[in-house]
Amino acid sequence: MSPDKVAAHIIISGVVQGVGFRYFVYRKAGEYNLKGYVRNLYNEDVEIEVEGDKGMILDFIKDLKIGPRSAHVTGVNIEWKEFENSYPDFQIKF
Numbered sequence: 001m002s003p004d005k006v007a008a009h010i011i012i013s014g015v016v017q018g019v020g021f022r023y024f025v026y027r028k029a030g031e032y033n034l035k036g037y038v039r040n041l042y043n044e045d046v047e048i049e050v051e052g053d054k055g056m057i058l059d060f061i062k063d064l065k066i067g068p069r070s071a072h073v074t075g076v077n078i079e080w081k082e083f084e085n086s087y088p089d090f091q092i093k094f
Contacts, residue, residue, distance in 0.1 A: 005083035007036075008057055010048040012064055013075035017044050022092045024068040029090040032056040036086075039093035050090075051083055 012021070017040050025038040025048060034057065036050035048064070050057055067073045 004054050005052065005085075006054045006057060007049070007051040007081040007083050007086075008061075009079040009081060010050065010061065010064065011041075011075075011077040012046040012048065012067075012073055013077075014067075015070075015072040015074075016046045016067065019070040020068050021046055021071050024071070025064065026090060026092050028060055028063050032060045034060060035088065035090050037091045037093045049087075051085065051087055 022038045022040065025046070029036065029038075029050065032052065034050050034052040036048065038046060038048045041047050050060065061076065061078065065073055065076055
């Protein structure tokens, strides 16, 4: 396993539901070759669990801070974790 592989648990706050945010995250994860999932939470935040190259995840987070055009991101909470190769791909969970 490469030492630059990490995992992150990310919570996005703001106007991030009903604006295509999960699909935006899904597309970006594909662009950065990341694995994990994205889902809406009941409190109107969006939760992302992601694994991959740390540099790619950092670039991914920069995109998340902007989001799709109709979103308004007010908070990004990141918890870094050890890479465990837990996901075969990236999915939108419903």
